[in-house]
Amino acid sequence: MPTIKLVNVTKKYGNITAIKNLSLTIEDGEYLCILGPTGSGKTTLLKLVAGIVKPDKGEIYIDDKLVNNMPAYERNVAYLPQYYALFPHLTVLENVAFGPLSKGLSVEEARRISMQMLEMTRLAWRANSFPHELSGGMQQRLALARALASGAKILLLDEPLGALDARLRVELRYKLRKLAKENNLTTIHVTHDQEEAMIVADRIVVLRNGEIQQVGSPLEVYNDPKNIFVAHFIGGANFFEGFVADVDRYGSWIQLRNNFLLRINDPNRSVGERVIVMVREEKSKILKAKKKREEINVFPGTIVNTSFLGDFISYTISLDNGDKANSKVPLAKAIGKFKVGERVYLYIEPEDVKVYPYPPHGLYKEIEVI
Ligand SMILES: Nc1ncnc2c1ncn2[C@@H]1O[C@H](COP(=O)(O)OP(=O)(O)OP(=O)(O)O)[C@@H](O)[C@H]1O
Numbered sequence: 001m002p003t004i005k006l007v008n009v010t011k012k013y014g015n016i017t018a019i020k021n022l023s024l025t026i027e028d029g030e031y032l033c034i035l036g037p038t039g040s041g042k043t044t045l046l047k048l049v050a051g052i053v054k055p056d057k058g059e060i061y062i063d064d065k066l067v068n069n070m071p072a073y074e075r076n077v078a079y080l081p082q083y084y085a086l087f088p089h090l091t092v093l094e095n096v097a098f099g100p101l102s103k104g105l106s107v108e109e110a111r112r113i114s115m116q117m118l119e120m121t122r123l124a125w126r127a128n129s130f131p132h133e134l135s136g137g138m139q140q141r142l143a144l145a146r147a148l149a150s151g152a153k154i155l156l157l158d159e160p161l162g163a164l165d166a167r168l169r170v171e172l173r174y175k176l177r178k179l180a181k182e183n184n185l186t187t188i189h190v191t192h193d194q195e196e197a198m199i200v201a202d203r204i205v206v207l208r209n210g211e212i213q214q215v216g217s218p219l220e221v222y223n224d225p226k227n228i229f230v231a232h233f234i235g236g237a238n239f240f241e242g243f244v245a246d247v248d249r250y251g252s253w254i255q256l257r258n259n260f261l262l263r264i265n266d267p268n269r270s271v272g273e274r275v276i277v278m279v280r281e282e283k284s285k286i287l288k289a290k291k292k293r294e295e296i297n298v299f300p301g302t303i304v305n306t307s308f309l310g311d312f313i314s315y316t317i318s319l320d321n322g323d324k325a326n327s328k329v330p331l332a333k334a335i336g337k338f339k340v341g342e343r344v345y346l347y348i349e350p351e352d353v354k355v356y357p358y359p360p361h362g363l364y365k366e367i368e369v370i
């Protein structure tokens with residue numbers, strides 16, 4: 001099982017730096033997801049590992065071997081490009097069998113493996129069709145089957161499920177992970193879809209402008225986002241601006257807009273410090289009335305919007321201090337409960353608040369790139 005290691009890697013295209021001094025180790029058999037907005041360098045990172053582009057600086061190792069100058073075909077990687085090209089004159093089965101055959105497998109064995117991959121991607125029944133006879137989603141599944149059949153121990157997948165409908169996406173992401181794990185493959189899977197990354201990844205890398213913002217398990221990245229960008233990019237987040245009004249042994253008081261006071265459990269702040277606080281949408285609770293238990297962190301406001309999200313209802317509350325907040329409530333708890341125009345309270349538990357230093361160029365600059 002191969003490890004992949006990037007050490008201080010930089011890749012420039014003219015004056016655009018697509019990857020900036022990036023270091024990352026992907027462990028044997030690991031399933032790593034790369035998440036990041038468009039243009040953040042995800043495809044470039046895969047191309048560097050695949051050997052399609054070369055780093056301007058830094059080293060890339062596969063199994064402790066420096067591969068900077070090793071051509072792509074010697075790296076034993078299966079690369080599924082974001083904009084894949086199928087062989088138009090070969091049938092579906094021949095497209096998939098191309099890799100195994102060129103590796104010297106017998107026709108029988110190549111056929112067996114290829115049919116297995118076509119079954120997994122639900123294309124076996126189209127084995128004798130030509131690529132142009134397939135729908136867009138089918139072509140993507142074919143490209144995926146072809147990458148999987150190549151027998152390489154490293155899988156580099158660039159948005160492998162992007163063109164598929166929601167149901168198939170969900171089905172295939174489980175199968176992809178299962179297949180990778182069963183065959184001890186080391187996988188880098190690029191996706192825009194944070195839910196997909198949360199479900200399939202052992203670890204997630206969040207990229208922004210060619211730089212890693214955070215690497216961690218899905219839970220770590222979700223529960224403890226290292227900065228505002230990550231908090232915004234993964235999961236629903238409410239941000240409020242404020243400054244630290246007081247600090248004691250157990251926590252701090254943050255003064256939000258118009259004197260709303262928010263208690264947080266972090267005592268390691270400095271009075272006067274300008275901050276952004278973040279609360280997940282599902283941790284932002286709505287109350288009809290103040291209760292005794294919830295004496296602090298209860299902020300009056302009016303519900304201005306509701307949207308149905310399937311399992312959840314999302315409420316937008318316009319707080320009396322001028323801030324806005326979203327609250328995601330499980331459907332069973334929410335049904336028929338709150339209406340647009342209703343006066344309510346937003347309740348935030350101190351332990352659910354994350355605090356970040358106020359960014360040099362403001363909150364908007366941190367989240368606008370997405
Ligand atoms: N061949 C190229 N020539 C010039 N600039 C390039 C080239 N390929 C990529 N770039 C630039 O490098 C940056 C990173 O591009 P990359 O394709 O890696 O992003 P990405 O994260 O994969 O984006 P997307 O989500 O849109 O696929 C972008 O600014 C892009 O314009």
Ligand SMILES: [Mg+2]
Nearest residue numbers: 042043044082
């Ligand atoms: Mg890309």
